[in-house]
Amino acid sequence: MVLLEVIGHAAAALAFIVVIVLTVRRRQRLARTLSRNATIAYRSILGVSGVVALIHASYALESLVFNRTVSSPDPLYMALHSPALVALSVVLLFLVSVKLVAERSPRPRRILAIGAHPDDLEIACGATLAKMRDAGHSIYAMILTCGEAGGDPAIRLREAHHGARFLDVNEVEVLNFNDTELADQVNEITRAIEARIRTYQPDIILTHSAHDQHQDHLAVHQATLRAARNHSAILCYESPSVTRDFQPTFFVDIDGYLDVKIESVRTHADQRRKPYVSPERVRGIAVFRGGQAKTRYAEGFEVVRALASAVGDI
Known part of the structure; x- marks a missing residue:
């Protein structure tokens, strides 16, 4: 159980780090996609992703060092597994992977x-x-x-x-x-x-x-x-x-x-x-x-x- 928890939290932390990297690399496209609220949304994506990645990493480290699972009543633990956070994760991943509106040209000019x-x-x-x-x-x-x-x-x-x-x-x-x-x-x-x-x-x-x-x-x-x-x-x-x-x-x-x-x-x-x-x-x-x-x-x-x-x- 401890190993599974370590792997789970480490994978979650890595996923949100990937979101942060993609967000930074696609900043201009996100700005265009998110329109006038781009700056607020861009910083929110980075902030939320960073906090969640840090929490997951800390839980993975705690489980690894102390060889124990995190107590489920822990409020942060419960928050990390809440439907709202899962939904937020899906939204963040959608934003950083949003497809282009224009079709790619077979002959770039x-x-x-x-x-x-x-x-x-x-x-x-x-x-x-x-x-x-x-x-x-x-x-x-x-x-x-x-x-x-x-x-x-x-x-x-x-x-x-x-x-x-x-x-x-x-x-x-x-x-x-x-x-x-x-x-x-x-x-x-x-x-x-x-x-x-x-x-x-x-x-x-x-x-x-x-x-x-x-x-x-x-x-x-x-x-x-x-x-x-x-x-x-x-x-x-x-x-x-x-x-x-x-x-x-x-x-x-x-x-x-x-x-x-x-x-x-x-x-x-x-x-x-x-x-x-x-x-x-x-x-x-x-x-x-x-x-x-x-x-x-x-x-x-x-x-x-x-x-x-x-x-x-x-």
């Missing part, structure tokens, strides 16, 4: 996502980027400015990296071109994008639309088209500043990823007073584009070029 400001990608195509990553595609985010004209550049730089981590983007590069003055730097921006295309060799490029009244967005669109003049797959996403001429003909089904997009936009807390970052506005656009695409939620893109073999099913 490289995506170059280009934005003028730190929050542009999350607002315009955050759900698509998250879904692409979960499907196994690689994403390189290229941000041209620190957004100093719209907030504290140091904070916005940190938020750019935070947002990229939340979306699980492979790498993010924030350049230091002058916010609101990109129209005067199109040649320099073109060269920077050309260099990134040469080194990264993307299959698909995402960028701003030509139908955008923000001068920086339009400049980035023009620079991208120049830099990617020989590229076969360029899609233009929808920023809040697009005009009525923005007419998407390519849609990505983002059912299951809308809340991820909303949370990714929230990572840019410096911009929280902007009306277009509100969850209601983000959700409304997703519903509208979903209606156009005949699905629940969608993000829409204008197609500059889209070679079938390059785009595939993203």
Whole structure:
């Protein structure tokens, strides 16, 4: 009996240690799954798992050292074997083993996502980027400015990296071109994008639309088209500043990823007073584009070029 108790408690302690390790390794995915209460839930999982693992380990040690079983009336012993704790264990194991929403792609692709400001990608195509990553595609985010004209550049730089981590983007590069003055730097921006295309060799490029009244967005669109003049797959996403001429003909089904997009936009807390970052506005656009695409939620893109073999099913 003593040996069985030692083995039982040791196995339980090991199981919860595994939960802790998996939780740490899958922190970003859990954060996306658990949405706005992610931080509290994440710490709760670690805390509860750690305490339970420690108690089980102590009981295993006590049984091994003193060669006796733990008295069943012991309140901690009873708690460890309660239905509530068993249920909690199942919930914790489910959370750390939660499956991806997106199906894995049989042919992973490289995506170059280009934005003028730190929050542009999350607002315009955050759900698509998250879904692409979960499907196994690689994403390189290229941000041209620190957004100093719209907030504290140091904070916005940190938020750019935070947002990229939340979306699980492979790498993010924030350049230091002058916010609101990109129209005067199109040649320099073109060269920077050309260099990134040469080194990264993307299959698909995402960028701003030509139908955008923000001068920086339009400049980035023009620079991208120049830099990617020989590229076969360029899609233009929808920023809040697009005009009525923005007419998407390519849609990505983002059912299951809308809340991820909303949370990714929230990572840019410096911009929280902007009306277009509100969850209601983000959700409304997703519903509208979903209606156009005949699905629940969608993000829409204008197609500059889209070679079938390059785009595939993203």
